[in-house]
Amino acid sequence: MAVPATKKPLLLSFLGFGFFVLVASAGSFYESFDITWGDGRADIYESGQLLTCTLDKVSGSGFQSKREYLYGKIDMKLKLVAGNSAGTVTAYYLSSKGATWDEIDFEFLGNLTGQPYTIHTNVFTGGKGDREMQFRLWFDPTAGFHTYTVHWNPLNIIFLVDGIPIRVFKNNEKNGVAYPTSQPMKIYSSLWEADDWATQGGRVKTDWSNAPFRAHYRNFDDKSSCSRTSNLTWVTCDGNKNSWMWTTLNDRQIGQMNWVQKEFMIYNYCTDYKRFPQGFAKECYL
Template sequence: MGMSSNWQHKLMLVLQIVVVVALMASNTAYGVGNFHNDFESTFGGHRVQISGPGNSQLALNLDEGSGSGFRSKKEYLYGRIDMQMKFVAGNSAGTVTTLYLSSEQSTGVHDEIDFEFLGNVTGQPYTIHTNVYSQGQGNREQQFHLWFDPSKNFHTYSIVWNPKLIMFLVDETPLRVFRNYENHGITFFPKNQRQRVYASLWEADDWANKVEQ
């Protein structure tokens, strides 16, 4: 879908992320100070930027050329991920910000746990889109509206993943609990494949909220 001049202007806005990732399955906590040791850019090149006092902030940029993203170098089986994020301000419709876990996708039977934030038309609430994949199968979507403006301040977005459940939280408030019901004969639950931590900012004007003309 072609992009309007208004949309191209909006692509220049910056998403700031303070990385505070706690992977409790390995008793390890990662902060921005050792970002280059534990994380790596996945796309966007120079659009992934470390800045701030003591390299305390990471910015993902989206322009007419590309979005940007990063991932953890290691894979994990179970844990908790906390990421402090401040989203694109103003009219961000057509953009998607993601925080998710995923195993190797080239296998065709990957596992994935999605936290996706759909940009908004100015004055409208951000939409949170959640999904869970197991063995390449998804279709477990649920959506929620944020009750605050996520572009004003940093808030903590968390994923808890253990053998019994997956929980999505915002500032410690649970939004969704996805339980493992294998004891009841339902085998849909990601539990065998290690996953990396991913975050990204990208353009999805073909399916995310549209810019008003």
């Protein structure tokens, strides 16, 4: 695929890092992730095809990717905690390290039985976040597996649910808005207790009689991505050959996102005058 002339400066910047390789590692959780905490509360089953995280009153649990990513289309199927999940958070995100880290967040905030989950999204650049958008879902995320996607490239970050875009964070560096372009990120996920804020602002607490709580994961797919397994890896990812590197929303997808934001968005940092009385972030006006 030929890269349009307007995109070549981004491509040159991207290739300048020179240490990322295009990978295709959809498949086993054993190959792609390490369980990092929980003292046995997270585990892998079905010959590597299913991973579960568990939360009880003693501890939650979590895992992280073996690879680091600098741009990619990352898919994961999740089935969230069923029943009364109030006070629980299932986090699924990409993050770099250090005091000025970058981060791209999906967080799923539990609720009382019969009440809808909240999807909490955020983008951090240089250690600064405060870019929250929250949504309800148009289905029961505990009844089956659904695909949650982060599509991160030099042009934009697209959050998708079952292939439907719910949010876009555009690269507006030319307008003075920071954008994650240089810090490699790992994928992290965890199930943990946060009943001081997770459900209805902390008004509803965790009912531990429902424990243990479990979240399930399947079908991880990072085939469309550039990544490395080690800081010693110095190979180039060729953006000229990969259309996902230059993907933005088409007209149909813009219509889908507008529908989601009209019908299911419950919080937008770009409209919260009470929280930001001095004015909204610069990207809110672009």
